[in-house]
Amino acid sequence: MAIGSRPVECVALALTLMLTACGPDRSSSPSPAALPAVDDQSFLKQHWARPLAPQGTPPAGFGPLEVSLAPSACGQCHVRQFEDWQTALHSKAMGPGLVGQLQEMDAGAVDDHQACLRCHAPLAEQQTDLQQFLAGTRTAPSRPDGAAFTDGLTCAGCHVRQNQRFGPARRDGSGPAAGVVLPHDGWQVAAAFEDSRFCAACHQFEPDGYSLNGKLLENTYEEWRESRYGRENRSCQSCHMPDRRHLWRGIHDPEMVKSGVAMEFPEPSIAAGRVTAGFTIASRGVGHAFPTYVTPRVIVEIGQAGQDGALLPETLERHVIGRDVSLDLSEERSDTRLLPDELRRYRYSRPLAATAVALVARVRVEPDAFYAEFYRATLRDPDFIKGREALSAALRQAEASGYVLYESRQALATAQRPAP
The missing domain is CATH 2.60.40 (Immunoglobulin-like)
Structure with a gap:
């Protein structure tokens, strides 16, 4: 069943090593421009097509941090977002209650796993990690790509598809300029990250989903849409991600x-x-x-x-x-x-x-x-x-x-x- 500071020392040597780990060769790999114009709904349909596809082979120029799907790798540069995520329930989406239930399932029961993982740990690599854990063949605490089902809903779960990074534009509305060299080839700008429908991918059952007394069991997006907040387009993110913080505070707070x-x-x-x-x-x-x-x-x-x-x-x-x-x-x-x-x-x-x-x-x-x-x-x-x-x-x-x-x-x- 499915169902949130510490001082950071910045020294020249550490920064140099970090950027080197992100990949030394960018001469032939400029940052991509923004995505071609596409409506949010079409983007979200593709972005949240579950089960998510594996990332595939990373670009040849990617360094270890760019290849990694571990939240801690993202946190090397995105420090505040990582620290926020560590305190949020998204990082605990695969808590002991869910893990305990999955332990009673067969390792090969992928469809049954997906009923939970599609939102709680959606990466294909996390599915593989879970299967190895359930089968008793998980020989190390983490995979070479850093994916771990125990990390729950990770940075990559929302932001990485086929080794490309996706996210909103900068605060001033700009995106990566063509030809500018950025770590992990920059990011693809998608306005849908500021759309409440992005959250609906996990916080809203489909119209034909499980209902009781004529009401969907998970109906948060529709409750919002029918309220004055929906009519005024005051998005989920405006309350649960204030100032773009990755906090997602809710009933537990x-x-x-x-x-x-x-x-x-x-x-x-x-x-x-x-x-x-x-x-x-x-x-x-x-x-x-x-x-x-x-x-x-x-x-x-x-x-x-x-x-x-x-x-x-x-x-x-x-x-x-x-x-x-x-x-x-x-x-x-x-x-x-x-x-x-x-x-x-x-x-x-x-x-x-x-x-x-x-x-x-x-x-x-x-x-x-x-x-x-x-x-x-x-x-x-x-x-x-x-x-x-x-x-x-x-x-x-x-x-x-x-x-x-x-x-x-x-x-x-x-x-x-x-x-x-």
Whole structure:
């Protein structure tokens, strides 16, 4: 199942060695001009034709860094992008949860592998690396070309096809000039890298893809397209790659989530022995459903707290925001997600507890709630053996990914309490 600084020393000698490694002979290999005019959709159809084709034989003049598909090779020159990628979930797309499931598959089950790899580790060379790993014939931690399935969605996964580099124009709109010598023969300019449809290649199922209750299981691009963000062409990249940063922050990042939702908890009132309050949560900066996929769960809790700060169970109200589906993906039990610009109000009215001193509103986020339940169920299967260690590690990660997004405590004035 598919489903984010350190100082850099630059010295003349190191730079000379690095450029030498990129290939000493460029006299007969000028940088290419921009791609011929082509519409984004046609480019993307070819660029994301899965399974991706192997890179093939590299140009004769390429040095070791230019041949390599390893993210660390790209990071020799593209330092900030590499450091960002290391912190992003794209670099962890082949985490233990997915690896554990793949370990239960046969090495030759390429079609089954591709159901995951097409987005999580799309390079053909990564597929080969996985097959060797599953077959027990992987004799070294990395291949000569640097491709490793464990690296997940790499720089090359988006930017390299048949040993050519592709990417957006420079910030000023320019591309490599003809005849200018650049490492790896420069890059082919493609405007599609700034188009939301580039992200849709993995974050949107095809119209005939798997659906529940008439809704595609992965429908993020269409949710965006139907929102005002889509109508205003505020691309996925504008939020998830600000200033061209390769961060792709999302539901796992509290600050990213806080920037997209607004929450209010006005002072409660007490009358006739009851506490009454309201809590609002609004999707003010999320360009798709919140949360967009079936894996996260957002929990709104409102309840009275005692002197020790703990919530009193008999006073607690709990509301779930998310798309709740069965573990076998056969049923959608509920869909309480917020649509873009939607505001939701929760009303609280409960008897005032004798020991209550405050009313608390709390919002908790469990980014991997579905995964955690799925891993627990899978680990209960005694026949699940090969991937058990990896899946156990994935469960620990999923259980540790939750966080408190918001918490507010409003004092319950003792003067307002009814006489004993």
